[in-house]
Amino acid sequence: MSDTTDIHTGVTECIMNMAEEARELYLDKQVPVISAPVSPLRFYREHVASNKPVVVEGALQHWPALKLWEESYFRKKIGDVNVSVTVTPNGYADAVTDGKFVMPDERKMTMSKFLDELDAPKKDKVFYIQKQNSNLTEEFSSIISDVDTDIDWGTEAFGQPPDAVNFWMGDGRAVTSMHRDHYENLYCVVRGWKTFILIPPTDLAYVPYEIYQSASYRENDQGGFEIVDDEETGKVPWVAIDPESPDLDRYPQYGHARPLKVTVHAGQMLYLPSLWFHHVSQSHGCIAVNYWYDMQFDIKYNYYKFLENVANTVSSSST
Amino acid sequence: MSDTTDIHTGVTECIMNMAEEARELYLDKQVPVISAPVSPLRFYREHVASNKPVVVEGALQHWPALKLWEESYFRKKIGDVNVSVTVTPNGYADAVTDGKFVMPDERKMTMSKFLDELDAPKKDKVFYIQKQNSNLTEEFSSIISDVDTDIDWGTEAFGQPPDAVNFWMGDGRAVTSMHRDHYENLYCVVRGWKTFILIPPTDLAYVPYEIYQSASYRENDQGGFEIVDDEETGKVPWVAIDPESPDLDRYPQYGHARPLKVTVHAGQMLYLPSLWFHHVSQSHGCIAVNYWYDMQFDIKYNYYKFLENVANTVSSSST
Numbered sequence: 027m028s029d030t031t032d033i034h035t036g037v038t039e040c041i042m043n044m045a046e047e048a049r050e051l052y053l054d055k056q057v058p059v060i061s062a063p064v065s066p067l068r069f070y071r072e073h074v075a076s077n078k079p080v081v082v083e084g085a086l087q088h089w090p091a092l093k094l095w096e097e098s099y100f101r102k103k104i105g106d107v108n109v110s111v112t113v114t115p116n117g118y119a120d121a122v123t124d125g126k127f128v129m130p131d132e133r134k135m136t137m138s139k140f141l142d143e144l145d146a147p148k149k150d151k152v153f154y155i156q157k158q159n160s161n162l163t164e165e166f167s168s169i170i171s172d173v174d175t176d177i178d179w180g181t182e183a184f185g186q187p188p189d190a191v192n193f194w195m196g197d198g199r200a201v202t203s204m205h206r207d208h209y210e211n212l213y214c215v216v217r218g219w220k221t222f223i224l225i226p227p228t229d230l231a232y233v234p235y236e237i238y239q240s241a242s243y244r245e246n247d248q249g250g251f252e253i254v255d256d257e258e259t260g261k262v263p264w265v266a267i268d269p270e271s272p273d274l275d276r277y278p279q280y281g282h283a284r285p286l287k288v289t290v291h292a293g294q295m296l297y298l299p300s301l302w303f304h305h306v307s308q309s310h311g312c313i314a315v316n317y318w319y320d321m322q323f324d325i326k327y328n329y330y331k332f333l334e335n336v337a338n339t340v341s342s343s344s345t
Numbered sequence: 346m347s348d349t350t351d352i353h354t355g356v357t358e359c360i361m362n363m364a365e366e367a368r369e370l371y372l373d374k375q376v377p378v379i380s381a382p383v384s385p386l387r388f389y390r391e392h393v394a395s396n397k398p399v400v401v402e403g404a405l406q407h408w409p410a411l412k413l414w415e416e417s418y419f420r421k422k423i424g425d426v427n428v429s430v431t432v433t434p435n436g437y438a439d440a441v442t443d444g445k446f447v448m449p450d451e452r453k454m455t456m457s458k459f460l461d462e463l464d465a466p467k468k469d470k471v472f473y474i475q476k477q478n479s480n481l482t483e484e485f486s487s488i489i490s491d492v493d494t495d496i497d498w499g500t501e502a503f504g505q506p507p508d509a510v511n512f513w514m515g516d517g518r519a520v521t522s523m524h525r526d527h528y529e530n531l532y533c534v535v536r537g538w539k540t541f542i543l544i545p546p547t548d549l550a551y552v553p554y555e556i557y558q559s560a561s562y563r564e565n566d567q568g569g570f571e572i573v574d575d576e577e578t579g580k581v582p583w584v585a586i587d588p589e590s591p592d593l594d595r596y597p598q599y600g601h602a603r604p605l606k607v608t609v610h611a612g613q614m615l616y617l618p619s620l621w622f623h624h625v626s627q628s629h630g631c632i633a634v635n636y637w638y639d640m641q642f643d644i645k646y647n648y649y650k651f652l653e654n655v656a657n658t659v660s661s662s663s664t
Contacts, residue, residue, distance in 0.1 A: 037655055044648070071389055183386065328367050335363075336655060
């Protein structure tokens, strides 16, 4: 065996042993469920510091939204408000389609028009309110008092208020493709359900990335969609597998990943830790509000970047 | 450049970039000082989760020990108590001497006899009470009410009481050689001062280890010391440099480490995070009490072991 093979094999084994040891030492086999009230310190110590997802029961029961947020209420309260909506032919926004990273068509429409589309879904046309620029405070300000503007114990735990609060509502065909965020995420389902497929950051070497030309859907005169390259953005890296039907012939390493699947129902909240890969699907008309809190760029992030750099070094030396 | 050199260089660069990025992202240039009262959540978030040392002022001011613990008090209260003492010819217990890892001579003597030795220190004979088996509760139980049996905000932060509480008192020549512990350490100085040289775990690749024959000091009939091999323990790995006079010709990599130096005075406490390398020296007659809390074997530890394994793989492939 050559020295190259030696060190390549040695470092690859370090990566695989670490991912395995994560499961032996501290990762849960299923996402656990805890009940409110939540102690900020305990939440921080047991979930944030250790970067482990958890479902919280009973933390939203005082929200008027849990009872109020129905179609008739929205039509009455915010029917005329212009909201930002994404449209795709297949439900996949910010996802790999035909070998490109395709972003949705974004448009403004009244909330009533959006609700009409949800009521009578068209083939090849999937609508989703998913603008992540704190749209709850920007576009849905007249219903903001139906929820909390922050999660009090979360704000205490993280030591600061949320950076953004987002409103989500959409078609049951809408899917968020696998990715990871540099945020701590408190994700609250108000109506319906969301299913998350979660992969821990310690499995990152098993999650393949490719470089894709970025593009966007654009509706044509016939009401169909074309994919138009976004020359300005150029090429971007994105996760190359769909965890619902992974191509293991092409990406055999993904076979080592150990995804967790969890369905979050109305009234429940998911703590989705920073840097976890996640893929999201939902019930038709599902409504959710999420709170993004800044993550700490501390020793955990430092080690994580190290793992990512080592994995990239090993993988580029083997091609 | 060959592939071997490529991957060896690449992974080595990952290690060095990580150590550098730790300093840019979150490490303090000097150990900061905070004042009691300490919020358990804030302490956990800003120091424990991020694995950063801090000196705490004013956390011990209610301890009777701060006023009581003097020679006359000890002679009166616990003069006849048999205590465990280590003895070395040079102050270096559990340290590398003459190419061996040499443990001290351990013996029992009355507290009065120990205080006599401190009063009139002999050349080539250094005494130190440093038994780390919760000796405060075991051997010094009659003075335990002069301090707290735990640090209340520490116990709340860590979510459990301390695993051990230790009493330390000794000669100004006594030195604790550089090592790291799998414990969170709240180290309280009651009289005199301790100086800590601290190196973060992210610098571990710069801290050289060697394998040494383990041995112990044994006093001979002439009152001198012999070094006797400990065949049962055999060979052990230990840190090969003395941070007070590092041999950079032999261990040039240590030149990249960035030690922090901090002196902790009577009434102050040092939070010494798990896995930080530390070397300790002290004033003559310095008295201290430390609380060892179990560390979490979580994602931080998982990543740390990964770094250690990668560093070992790279270093063994270059020899």
